[in-house]
Amino acid sequence: xxxxxxxxxxxxxxxxxxxxxxxxxxxxxxxxxxxxxxxxxxxxxxxxxxxxxxxxxxxxxxxxxxxxxxxxxxxxxxxxxxxxxxxxxxxxxxxxxxxxxxxxxxxxxxxxxxxxxxxxxxxxxxxxxxxxxxxxxxxxxxxxxxxxxxxxxxxxxxxxxxxxxxxxxxxxxxxxxxxxxxxxxxxxxxxxxxxxxxxxxxxxxxxxxxxxxxxxxxxxxxxxxxxxxxxxxxxxxxxxxxxxxxxxxxxxxxxxxxxxxxxxxxxxxxxxxxxxxxxxxxxxxxxxxxxxxxxxxxxxxxxxxxxxxxxxxxxxxxxxxxxxxxxxxxxxxxxxxxxxxxxxxxxxxxxxxxxxxxxxxxxxxxxxxxxxxxxxxxxxxxxxxxxxxxxxxxxxxxxxxxxxxxxxxxxxxxxxxxxxxxxxxxxxxxxxxxxxxxxxxxxxxxxxxxxxxxxxxxxxx
Amino acid sequence: xxxxxxxxxxxxxxxxxxxxxxxxxxxxxxxxxxxxxxxxxxxxxxxxxxxxxxxxxxxxxxxxxxxxxxxxxxxxxxxxxxxxxxxxxxxxxxxxxxxxxxxxxxxxxxxxxxxxxxxxxxxxxxxxxxxxxxxxxxxxxxxxxxxxxxxxxxxxxxxxxxxxxxxxxxxxxxxxxxxxxxxxxxxxxxxxxxxxxxxxxxxxxxxxxxxxxxxxxxxxxxxxxxxxxxxxxxxxxxxxxxxxxxxxxxxxxxxxxxxxxxxxxxxxxxxxxxxxxxxxxxxxxxxxxxxxxxxxxxxxxxxxxxxxxxxxxxxxxxxxxxxxxxxxxxxxxxxxxxxxxxxxxxxxxxxxxxxxxxxxxxxxxxxxxxxxxxxxxxxxxxxxxxxxxxxxxxxxxxxxxxxxxxxxxxxxxxxxxxxxxxxxxxxxxxxxxxxxxxxxxxxxxxxxxxxxxxxxxxxxx
Numbered sequence: 001x002x003x004x005x006x007x008x009x010x011x012x013x014x015x016x017x018x019x020x021x022x023x024x025x026x027x028x029x030x031x032x033x034x035x036x037x038x039x040x041x042x043x044x045x046x047x048x049x050x051x052x053x054x055x056x057x058x059x060x061x062x063x064x065x066x067x068x069x070x071x072x073x074x075x076x077x078x079x080x081x082x083x084x085x086x087x088x089x090x091x092x093x094x095x096x097x098x099x100x101x102x103x104x105x106x107x108x109x110x111x112x113x114x115x116x117x118x119x120x121x122x123x124x125x126x127x128x129x130x131x132x133x134x135x136x137x138x139x140x141x142x143x144x145x146x147x148x149x150x151x152x153x154x155x156x157x158x159x160x161x162x163x164x165x166x167x168x169x170x171x172x173x174x175x176x177x178x179x180x181x182x183x184x185x186x187x188x189x190x191x192x193x194x195x196x197x198x199x200x201x202x203x204x205x206x207x208x209x210x211x212x213x214x215x216x217x218x219x220x221x222x223x224x225x226x227x228x229x230x231x232x233x234x235x236x237x238x239x240x241x242x243x244x245x246x247x248x249x250x251x252x253x254x255x256x257x258x259x260x261x262x263x264x265x266x267x268x269x270x271x272x273x274x275x276x277x278x279x280x281x282x283x284x285x286x287x288x289x290x291x292x293x294x295x296x297x298x299x300x301x302x303x304x305x306x307x308x309x310x311x312x313x314x315x316x317x318x319x320x321x322x323x324x325x326x327x328x329x330x331x332x333x334x335x336x337x338x339x340x341x342x343x344x345x346x347x348x349x350x351x352x353x354x355x356x357x358x359x360x361x362x363x364x365x366x367x368x369x370x371x372x373x374x375x376x377x378x379x380x381x382x383x384x385x386x387x388x389x390x391x392x393x394x395x396x397x398x399x400x401x402x403x404x405x406x407x408x409x410x411x412x413x414x415x416x417x418x419x420x421x422x423x424x425x426x427x428x429x430x431x432x433x434x435x436x437x438x439x440x441x442x443x444x445x446x447x448x449x450x451x452x453x454x455x456x457x458x459x460x461x
Numbered sequence: 462x463x464x465x466x467x468x469x470x471x472x473x474x475x476x477x478x479x480x481x482x483x484x485x486x487x488x489x490x491x492x493x494x495x496x497x498x499x500x501x502x503x504x505x506x507x508x509x510x511x512x513x514x515x516x517x518x519x520x521x522x523x524x525x526x527x528x529x530x531x532x533x534x535x536x537x538x539x540x541x542x543x544x545x546x547x548x549x550x551x552x553x554x555x556x557x558x559x560x561x562x563x564x565x566x567x568x569x570x571x572x573x574x575x576x577x578x579x580x581x582x583x584x585x586x587x588x589x590x591x592x593x594x595x596x597x598x599x600x601x602x603x604x605x606x607x608x609x610x611x612x613x614x615x616x617x618x619x620x621x622x623x624x625x626x627x628x629x630x631x632x633x634x635x636x637x638x639x640x641x642x643x644x645x646x647x648x649x650x651x652x653x654x655x656x657x658x659x660x661x662x663x664x665x666x667x668x669x670x671x672x673x674x675x676x677x678x679x680x681x682x683x684x685x686x687x688x689x690x691x692x693x694x695x696x697x698x699x700x701x702x703x704x705x706x707x708x709x710x711x712x713x714x715x716x717x718x719x720x721x722x723x724x725x726x727x728x729x730x731x732x733x734x735x736x737x738x739x740x741x742x743x744x745x746x747x748x749x750x751x752x753x754x755x756x757x758x759x760x761x762x763x764x765x766x767x768x769x770x771x772x773x774x775x776x777x778x779x780x781x782x783x784x785x786x787x788x789x790x791x792x793x794x795x796x797x798x799x800x801x802x803x804x805x806x807x808x809x810x811x812x813x814x815x816x817x818x819x820x821x822x823x824x825x826x827x828x829x830x831x832x833x834x835x836x837x838x839x840x841x842x843x844x845x846x847x848x849x850x851x852x853x854x855x856x857x858x859x860x861x862x863x864x865x866x867x868x869x870x871x872x873x874x875x876x877x878x879x880x881x882x883x884x885x886x887x888x889x890x891x892x893x894x895x896x897x898x899x900x901x902x903x904x905x906x907x908x909x910x911x912x913x914x915x916x917x918x919x920x921x922x
Contacts, residue, residue, distance in 0.1 A: 038780040098778055104678060162780055189684070203683060207781040216745025217565060220895040222664060222866025223650070225796050226766035227757045228741075229750035233704065233769050236791075239694060240701030280689075284677025284787075289690035289821030296688045305687035308694050308775065309784050315771035315792060319499040319623055320668040320829045321559060322794050322867075323770050323895055326745075330697075331776060333783050335686050360750030368781045405683025406783075434681040434784050 005457070011144045012453050016136075020446055023136050024119065026056065027445070030094070030128050031112040031121040037072060037095035037162045046072045046158050049094045049128075053156050056135050061142030062154065069166035072158030079138070080151040086459050087151040087180040089419060091409055092131025092187065093160035096123035097434045104436035117442050124440040125427035130186035130448065131156060133426060137452030149460035153180060157409075160187075163207070163369030164408050171416045182382040183413045184455065186448060188403050188425030191272060193441075196394040196451075198386055199423035201301065201402035202410055204336035204373035206346045209366040210235070210353055211329040218314070218323040225324060229360025232313040235328040238353050242306050246292035249306045249334070251352045257339040261302050269297045272399065282430060301402035305335040306349075335404060342370030371408035376420050385458035386422045393451035424451065466918065472605045473914050477597075481907055484597050485580065487517065488906070491555070491589050492573040492582040498533060498556035498623045507533045507619050510555045510589075514617050517596050522603030523615065530627035533619030540599070541612040546921050548612040548641040550880060552870055553592025553648065554621035557584035558895050565897035578903050585901040586888035591647035591909065592617060594887060598913030610921035614641060618870075621648075624668070624830030625869050632877040643843040644874045645916070647909060649864050649886030652733060654902075657855040657912075659847055660884035662762065662863035663871060665797030665834035667807045670827040671696070671814055672790040679775070679784040686785060690821025693774040696789040699814050703767050707753040710767045710795070712813045718800040722763050730758045733860065743891060762863035766796040767810075796865060803831030832869035837881050846919035847883045854912035885912065 035049035036042040050066055050073045057064035057077035064077035072095065080087070099109035099122045107113035112121035119129065134154070141148045155178070157167050171178060191197040214231035215224075244250055261269075276296055280288060290299040299305075313328030315321035334349065336342055350365045357363045377383070378400045391397040403423070413419045426448030432438045496510035497503040511527055511534045518525035518538030525538035533556065541548070560570035560583045568574035573582035580590065595615070602609045616639070618628050632639060652658040675692035676685075705711055722730075737757055741749060751760040760766075774789030776782035795810065797803055811826045818824045838844070839861045852858040864884070874880045887909030893899045 038782060039778060098776070098782060100776075100778070101679070205683070205783070207783070209781070214746055217893070217896050217898075218562070219744065220866060220890075221766070221768045221770060221794055222666070222796055223864070223890050223894070224744065224761060225768050225794075225865060226760040226764055227749065227751050228744055228746045229748075230768045232772045232791075233700060233767075236697040236699075236769065236772065237701030237704070238697075240698030243694065243698070283680065283685065283689060285675055285689045285821055286823055287690075287820035288688065289819060290688050299687040300685065303687055305682070306694075307682045307686050307691045307785055308697065309682060309782050310774065310776035310778075310786065311693045311697065311789065312773045312777050313771065314769065315559070315561075316773050317500060317559060317561070317771075320670070320792055320794065321499060321770050321895075322666070322668070324768055325771065328772065330693075331781055333682055333686075333781065335683055358750060359748035360746055362747055403684070404686060405681060429681075429684045432678070433684070434782070435678045437678075 008145045009454065009457055012140045013450065015140045015144050016446065016450055016453065023449065024442060027129055027132050028112040030132065031123055032110055034110045035095050035158065036098050037159050038098050046095060050075050050158055053094050057154055060135050060139035062138065067170060069170060071166045074158070074167065074170050075156040077154040078152065079148055082148060082151050085150045086182065087153065088459060089178060089180040089183045089413070089417070090134045090152055090154045091183055091185045092134065092156045093127045093158065094131070094156055095158040095161050096126070096128070097161050101436060106437055114442070118439040119442055120437055120439040122438055124438050125431040126433035126438065127160065127187045129440040129445055130426050133186060133445065133448035134184065134452045136449045137456065140453050141456060148456055150456050153178060167409060168412050168416065171412060175416065178417055180417065180419060183419045183421040184424065185407060185410065185421055186424050186426055187407055188423045189427045189429040190425055191399050191401050193428060194396070196390050196396065196398040197401045197425060198383060198398045199403045199425060200378050200400050201375040202373060203404050203406055204340065204342055204371050205333055205406035206336065206342045206370035207333045207368035208346060208349065209329060209331045209368065211327055211364040212361040213327050213364065214361045215324060215326050217326050221322045221324050228324060229358055230324050231328040231361050232325050234358060234361050235313065235330055238356055239308055239330055241356055247290050249304065251306070251345065251348050253348050254304065254345065257341065258304065259338045261298060266298065269295065269301070272297065300404040302337055304337050304340060306332065308332055335406065336373050338373045338375050340373065342372050346370055369408070371406055371411045374410055374414065380420065382420065382422055386424055386455060389451050389454035389458045390424065392454050393447045469606045470915065470918055473601045474911065476601045476605045477907065477911055477914065484910065485903060488590055488593050489573040491593065492584055493571055495571045496556050496619065497559050498620050499559050507556060511536050511619055514555050518615055521596050521600035523599065528631060530631060532627045535619070535628065535631050536615070536617040538615040539613065540609055543609060543612050546611045547643065548614065549920060550639060550641040550644045550874070550878070551595045551613055551615045552644055552646045553595065553617045554588045554619065555617055556619040556622050557587070557589070558622050562897060567898055575903070579900040580903055581898060581900040583899055585899050586892040587894035587899065588621065588648045590901040590906055591887050594647060594906065594909035595645065595913045597910045598917065601914050602917060609917055611917050614639060628870060629873050629877065632873060636877065639878055641878065641880060644880045644882040645885065646868065646871065646882055647885050647887055648868055649884045650888045650890040651886055652860050652862050654889060655857070657851050657857065657859040658862045658886060659844060659859045660864045660886060661839050661861050662836040663834060664865050664867055665801065665803050665832050666794055666867035667797065667803045667831035668794045668829040669807060669810065670790060670792050670829065672788055672825040674788050674823040674825065675821065676785060676787050678787050682783045682785050689785060690819055691785045692789040692822050693786050695819060695822050696774065696791055699817055700769055700791055702817055708751050710765065712767070712806065712809050714809050715765065715806065718802065719765065720799045722759060727759065730756065730762070733758065761865040763798055765798050765801060767793065769793055796867065797834050799834045799836050801834060803833050807831055830869070832867055832872045835871055835875065841881065843881065843883055843920070847885055847916060850912050850915035850919045851885065853915050854908045
């Protein structure tokens with residue numbers, strides 16, 4: 001049995017090599033679909049992307065379908081013919097971030113282009129490319145062995161970039177059907193090129209938008225200036241109050257529930273290779289910045305933040321225009337760490353802004369979405385299986401890291417389905433996810449497929 | 462002589478009544494030309510507007526020409542055949558503010574439309590409509606009496622809304638040709654409907670733009686958030702530091718040279734009819750705002766300000782986007798009062814922003830333009846002539862007021878040509894100048910023409 005299984009794995013590795021070019025070509029087809037979930041203008045494309053993923057699952061040998069929701073459809077596929085073997089819930093998303101600013105892309109965001117062994121396109125790594133590795137790993141088992149050594153249930157959604165509003169309802173309504181042992185998600189990064197990683201902690205997030213309404217229309221800044229509150233000045237002042245000069249967030253209660261980093265974690269973080277000068281140069285910033293008393297790695301992975309993602313008000317064109325703008329808007333996200341409560345802090349943020357807002361403007365607050373942070377046990381058998389699979393495919397064992405981003409579904413999986421998640425990132429955090437010129441190393445793409453194929457084997461042992 | 466002159470004035474009044482409709486129609490033709498000087502896309506239209514004004518001056522009986530500059534042409538016209546009589550330098554501008562936000566206009570900004578006795582169009586009052594009154598007053602004299610009782614020199618420029626960059630060079634190079642006794646400008650407002658006004662004080666201005674550069678491109682706010690300075694947060698904080706919680710500007714030295722209002726002025730201001738509740742309702746703001754210790758009128762006319770006219774950075778579309786923006790920009794203007802120095806305070810503003818800017822971002826500063834504030838003697842013979850002319854045309858004598866806006870050319874006329882200026886506003890400050898739905902009362906338009914015609918008569922006495 002062991003020998004037979006070992007021959008199967010060899011055949012699978014050969015299949016992956018033979019089919020490598022076709023896998024890239026099929027990924028490119030998916031990347032050509034501009035499935036931007038934030039902008040209603042792309043609704044039809046979002047649907048088209050879902051259909052393509054469904055068809056890919058079906059070709060791989062799964063029973064696949066589109067599950068319509070109030071928003072974008074969820075692609076569901078399963079193969080459950082390994083009784084007694086563990087069941088993996090594979091999650092990914094086919095929606096992508098908006099592509100703007102368009103003028104900063106070297107090749108157009110939805111015309112996937114290979115340069116220097118990297119595939120450039122919006123969604124190349126986040127998350128179409130990474131999600132695709134698991135589909136191809138399943139295909140390799142099914143086409144080679146005619147079976148999988150574990151049961152798999154794929155949930156590929158289309159609203160990850162806008163808060164996964166309809167996923168939770170789907171999970172709740174399909175609780176029985178979605179029973180499983182562990183979730184598998186590739187929507188994170190390796191630690192660095194050549195240093196694969198398993199992510200055992202994620203930051204949470206809260207996302208909101210605040211608009212200050214002043215005069216009913218833009219006013220002449222000479223005729224009226226000084227006698228009415230300027231919504232842009234006022235909102236800027238409110239944003240300024242969100243941090244003190246040590247980079248600490250000033251929302252009342254913001255740090256109350258934060259679990260401090262252990263000394264062991266701080267030491268592990270410090271032992272990871274990290275060239276801060278190179279990091280700053282790569283990002284193009286003149287100096288580091290952040291909460292006083294913490295290293296850059298700690299700030300990114302394990303300390304909470306409050307960032308404005310977009311701010312607009314008044315004249316946006318060339319040259320000067322002497323007006324008092326009628327309104328101003330800021331899009332705000334906070335990254336959260338374990339034990340911070342997204343819902344409570346959203347309210348605290350609102351209350352802080354409202355309390356500091358003068359009578360001359362009216363505050364409007366929109367809450368987009370939120371989720372709490374998570375940390376997993378690095379000693380579980382699932383973690384061991386993942387470590388072995390990655391060691392085989394990448395040639396070195398992975399390091400255990402945290403990640404500054406949020407994957408709300410990971411919290412939902414724990415809450416609704418009682419599952420822990422294996423966060424297996426094949427990309428690099430320099431792949432420009434959410435930025436112009438997003439890309440994915442083709443070598444990492446193929447290693448990811450192989451690691452996934454071996455993961456099914458390791459999980460069955 | 463007196464009797465003959467009086468008959469002439471009667472004939473002129475009759476001419477103005479007979480030609481009233483044609484005057485409106487000609488103004489509409491001018492308003493149809495989108496001569497937006499801030500946006501290079503309108504360059505050809507700006508030139509077309511200049512040509513139209515030149516032709517109007519020629520038809521009125523002046524020697525008229527276009528004077529090309531490095532920017533937009535200046536329209537010059539003169540009639541100097543009244544030796545011994547005073548010479549009036551009439552100034553106006555044919556360029557207009559940008560028309561956006563377009564979706565807030567009831568009728569399109571460059572399709573002049575009459576509703577309820579008001580002419581709606583960008584430039585209707587600022588300044589095409591008001592400037593036009595003086596051309597038509599000259600026409601009335603020339604067509605009726607074949608002469609003017611004073612000498613006139615018209616200077617109608619096309620860069621008022623972008624800082625009048627080339628006007629000063631023109632005035633300096635034509636100092637001899639432009640000799641005169643008093644300048645006349647209609648680019649201000651009446652105090653209120655039925656209360657015409659002569660403006661004896663103007664605020665100055667400084668206009669600049671600050672951009673903070675952070676990462677070389679937008680970054681994922683999860684992966685990088687907390688470890689790099691966010692240019693939007695930082696710029697918002699800098700803007701917030703520009704005022705204290707009493708509405709006082711915090712730029713070092715900002716108030717050092719301010720000439721305080723006299724008790725007499727404060728009393729005169731207080732005696733003017735002013736319904737603050739109606740004012741706030743008209744503007745659509747929930748409450749008054751401004752520098753502590755001053756009335757709304759004082760804040761508008763005689764206290765300096767610092768307003769952001771436009772702010773943008775990061776994602777501007779629908780919904781959330783989890784990025785750290787690569788840069789943020791604020792367009793800033795300060796309104797200045799007598800003895801404040803625009804140049805020094807521009808430097809002080811720059812230094813204040815730079816001093817408060819952390820190392821994680823790079824500050825870029827653009828200085829657009831600036832001019833100092835002015836106050837005139839209300840007892841001069843020119844002021845008396847203007848008061849009489851207005852009393853005749855409007856049926857009530859004007860009040861003496863100040864104005865919160867800036868007319869840089871008034872300072873330039875004093876510096877370069879040694880002239881004081883009569884600021885005779887025919888519009889209302891509720892005419893939405895610089896805002897959507899700018900308009901000009903046709904009754905005020907016709908009264909303005911008549912006041913101008915009588916002014917030539919009064920100045921000659």
